[in-house]
Amino acid sequence: xxxxxxxxxxxxxxxxxxxxxxxxxxxxxxxxxxxxxxxxxxxxxxxxxxxxxxxxxxxxxxxxxxxxxxxxxxxxxxxxxxxxxxxxxxxxxxxxxxxxxxxxxxxxxxxxxxxxxxxxxxxxxxxxx
Amino acid sequence: xxxxxxxxxxxxxxxxxxxxxxxxxxxxxxxxxxxxxxxxxxxxxxxxxxxxxxxxxxxxxxxxxxxxxxxxxxxxxxxxxxxxxxxxxxxxxxxxxxxxxxxxxxxxxxxxxxxxxxxxxxxxxxxxxxxxx
Numbered sequence: 001x002x003x004x005x006x007x008x009x010x011x012x013x014x015x016x017x018x019x020x021x022x023x024x025x026x027x028x029x030x031x032x033x034x035x036x037x038x039x040x041x042x043x044x045x046x047x048x049x050x051x052x053x054x055x056x057x058x059x060x061x062x063x064x065x066x067x068x069x070x071x072x073x074x075x076x077x078x079x080x081x082x083x084x085x086x087x088x089x090x091x092x093x094x095x096x097x098x099x100x101x102x103x104x105x106x107x108x109x110x111x112x113x114x115x116x117x118x119x120x121x122x123x124x125x126x127x128x129x
Numbered sequence: 130x131x132x133x134x135x136x137x138x139x140x141x142x143x144x145x146x147x148x149x150x151x152x153x154x155x156x157x158x159x160x161x162x163x164x165x166x167x168x169x170x171x172x173x174x175x176x177x178x179x180x181x182x183x184x185x186x187x188x189x190x191x192x193x194x195x196x197x198x199x200x201x202x203x204x205x206x207x208x209x210x211x212x213x214x215x216x217x218x219x220x221x222x223x224x225x226x227x228x229x230x231x232x233x234x235x236x237x238x239x240x241x242x243x244x245x246x247x248x249x250x251x252x253x254x255x256x257x258x259x260x261x262x
Contacts, residue, residue, distance in 0.1 A: 025154040025155065026154050026155065027153075027154040028151055028152070028154065029152055029153075029154060030149055030150070031149065031151075031203055031204045031232045031253075032149050032232060033147065033148050033149065033232040033233050034233070034234030034235065035139075038140040039140060040140055042140050042141070058140070061136060061138035061139050062134075062136060062139055062148055065134055065136030065138060065139075065149065066134060066149055066151050079234075079236050107236075109237060110212070110237050110238070110239055111212055111237035112237065113143065113144075113235040114143070120236070122232075
């Protein structure tokens with residue numbers, strides 16, 4: 001099980017994430033492509049909240065397909081084109097991750113691959129033997 | 130064995146990439162710095178297409194120097210300053226990767242390290258073989 005930690009020597013995380021995660025090398029590692037708010041049928045959800053919910057549903061589906069659990073998620077990088085909706089994104093993240101807090105990075109960008117994408121999240125998961 | 134997965138529970142990738150890649154921990158892993166459209170002699174190529182081609186040539190040179198193959202590339206993150214460059218970049222990527230489809234993320238950014246850099250791609254490669262082939 002990877003160890004999630006917040007050292008007392010670094011300011012506390014501003015939201016539901018962890019500063020550091022340590023894992024051993026005898027592990028399976030899943031690299032995830034950036035996930036967007038597209039449903040299985042290819043339809044794009046509307047609005048930042050619905051797209052963020054879909055992103056986490058996609059991440060969860062990918063993790064399950066890899067034979068892993070949501071709590072194996074060690075890192076996410078969030079890219080969004082909506083600069084002032086961090087509260088919404090955090091609320092969805094905390095609800096979907098249900099208390100699990102991967103190492104996280106958050107970046108506002110002018111555009112993603114499709115102009116209708118409001119958010120894209122990539123990351124990785126680790127399951128130790 | 131590195132496993133590339135596109136599970137039926139996720140939407141199909143919109144381009145030539147794979148949703149997830151799984152590898153074991155007892156592997157050699159190459160972490161690549163972001164590569165730009167700069168040739169070995171330091172010249173920066175002009176235009177998005179030429180820069181993207183050079184980026185992949187640099188990535189392949191790095192992979193080869195690590196004793197790996199282009200098919201060992203498991204992840205790419207593309208940063209570009211060209212808002213509408215997606216088709217050009219995908220075209221070059223598809224041609225250069227020749228059917229290989231790493232996990233991918235694509236982001237448009239306002240600027241890179243130098244004003245004339247139009248694209249930068251970073252990523253990683255993994256080889257699980259015990260020795261060189």
